[in-house]
Amino acid sequence: MRMLSELEDGEGMDSVLRTLARDLDVLLGGDRVITDPVRLRTYECDGLTNHRATPGIVVLPDSAEQVAGVVRECVRAGVPYVARGSGTGLSGGALPRTDGVLIVTSRMRRILEIDIPNQRAVVEPGVINLDVTRAVRADGYYFAPDPSSQQICSVGGNVAENSGGAHCLKYGFTAHHVLACEVVTPDGEIVELAADGPGYDLLGVFVGAEGTLGITTKITVRLTRVPQTVQTLLAAFESIEAGGRAVSAIIGAGVVPAAIEMMDALSIEAAEAAVNCAYPPGAGAVLIVELDGPEPEVAAQFADVERLCRDAGAFEIRIAADDAERALIWKGRKSAFAAVGRISPAYIVQDGVIPRTALPQVLARIDALSAESGVRVANVFHAGDGNLHPLVLFDDAEPGAAERAEEVSGAILDLCIEHGGSITGEHGVGVDKARYMPRMFTEADLDTMQMVRCGFDPGGLCNPGKVFPTPRLCGEVPGVRKGPHPFEGKADLF
């Protein structure tokens, strides 16, 4: 065991943090408290790399009791804390605080129970998303949420961000696949939140709260039966508009595909440069449509989808004959974000939602924005549910380019709001989009959210600075309740 004095190595640690680090080391034992600046720096950001902060202290607990203990120590010391899974989030939800503690769940990586008859598994938060599927695949099941990072992201992080993925059109987000969470509340209590029980659905509000209402330490996930069959096609169109018509026709026909993904010319170009996916040359847009389910249904609907794509103007349609061909079709799409690095020195991954029916107008407006500003925008999106992922390209060596890209990126969110959509589909608000919240919500709406936050976390120490644009001290939330307490002298009301 290390000497406690080693913990003082952290240069520039203030005395509160230094004392806290010692207390945490006593509490946790083992090599579970990091204060060494070099090691701390490896945690300075999550997937949103343009926001960085070296955490004051990092802890690596390996049980719910340890997490609860850390939270209690933080509360006692008045020090803020942030939880982190694998750090793949794209909105900075796990951005640490230099004056706080980062609670990393990577040592809590056990699959605790697999219950096939009841189609559920119980896992610790650090378990990797894809490892859940690996553990139950032989029984014919899988864990449905499939963010692109599923090979490395953690289930705890999926819970915090309510992660989606290409297949959430049919299967829903993480919230639809979590049955219960054990949670360490912001006052260090361990509670159990469950779906569909009596009382308030606190599980629903916890999932997707971006780590601001507590830290999950055990997750009961729903297992989904592997579909009897999967069919995938790639359709090439001359334009995004033609692809959009196909999407509308497919959804309008009552088909619920497992996924409908669209890529525009620029993102196809990037994917080709990176992974040679050999999509049909000359395509202004490609559409990937995947159906899954019972064989007779899929066969009938797949024929419809093919016809509807042709009717909408597809000039080439490729149908995957086997898993290898399916993987090839998906390869371009799955590599698209990273591939953009081949055609641009830097880029912003935007994430917004519009009603599906507004796709053509909004894409035309994005085109116009790009033309006016000279900023290139590559479009990759979950077309079925209107979740856009515009990639805004810029050269970070060029003065002012980053700012112009930011401007275009923000203008795209304004377009989403203007069309009745949302500033985030699946990446979360985090630190990245807190400033856009007032464009989407009234002050009263935001105050209602803050009331819940203050209910859970009156001290404001649990992942502060995320989600809300102008956090208030609890008690500051305005409203009628600022007047004389209506309950005064009415203790018999209940």
Added chain:
Amino acid sequence: MRMLSELEDGEGMDSVLRTLARDLDVLLGGDRVITDPVRLRTYECDGLTNHRATPGIVVLPDSAEQVAGVVRECVRAGVPYVARGSGTGLSGGALPRTDGVLIVTSRMRRILEIDIPNQRAVVEPGVINLDVTRAVRADGYYFAPDPSSQQICSVGGNVAENSGGAHCLKYGFTAHHVLACEVVTPDGEIVELAADGPGYDLLGVFVGAEGTLGITTKITVRLTRVPQTVQTLLAAFESIEAGGRAVSAIIGAGVVPAAIEMMDALSIEAAEAAVNCAYPPGAGAVLIVELDGPEPEVAAQFADVERLCRDAGAFEIRIAADDAERALIWKGRKSAFAAVGRISPAYIVQDGVIPRTALPQVLARIDALSAESGVRVANVFHAGDGNLHPLVLFDDAEPGAAERAEEVSGAILDLCIEHGGSITGEHGVGVDKARYMPRMFTEADLDTMQMVRCGFDPGGLCNPGKVFPTPRLCGEVPGVRKGPHPFEGKADLF
């Protein structure tokens, strides 16, 4: 317009209520404030008829602004209030208070918008559940939640109770079909809560909160496409155990029926007495299985279901050839609750949940309970999701019978909890089951729910006395936060 002095007719009204009634009359105008004792008495209970209380005042607002105004007046006067839709709830969630205001939404009955391309409709809370379906049926859509009371219950009530129905096995509860709610918060603000937006999923916690977090004044519901085909069968078994084996086999085969309902011999007897449904004579249990969806899928799976029922021991299987035959099959099931009145002077409708796999054990235990106590129990249940509705029969003219029935009814809930289930599947906690909450939740779990309630409603005036067994004054919730406020002097933390 009535004279304000007429409002003083309410006998025994205390001066606070009398003043409030006048203020509300000035605020609302028209004939929207009821203080006449005879009219008030018509609102004394909802579907849970063994709890009654004449409301102090009844108001009939017809807009969100009026609801907000009423709430603000109540807060100002320190008077509790309760919202009520059609009053069909079975757990007393809309039980009024003699010292409070009952806000009845029956005049808010407009369907405001139907948006077929985006598969949604916007309705006021007083709109009758089935009227949503009636309004969109011609377009090939329907509103999926189907509580047995759907001909009279209101969408606002469905939201408060997160109502289910026979088809929620496949289609989910009301929460899965509500996209947004306009809500008057307990401090009289009008806010918009939406699903899948950024920030907290407050819609999820609001739906099913049994009217304790505010009053919905506008609901955006998801419309579901009418399935291409529906197939229904009735299978008769010698015993509940055999029927249970069929249920397990069907679910285990990966089939997701729209509904699987089971009735035992006693409930079949009651249904026969009431509606002559002509179920196969001598059945110890009948199972109704309904499949819906695309024709090829339903045809293939329906053949499987029929075979699995025979394998489990069905001695007779009837397949509905058309809608009339389907209605006949459902007639017995849908009338079962009321029908029990034909074979027993009085009965309690219980509502509990167990894991589907525990069905055989729990039903055997209920049988034993019934035999030991001499209290007859008829079992009707949503077998697919383990939602039991035992009907506990008694003769209210017999001294002590009601108490014995209550005891058996409570023991059934204990069985549910013991098997990892829940004290309510779809009827809610209300006043009826608040006392059972501590059997299912730890104090810390309940405190976490109370924190949310206190966040929304620090004054405790919004439907007090429901859901929670031992409501606390806000500020009394224990925990670390009782110590020195951890946030003190840390305003720069955010």
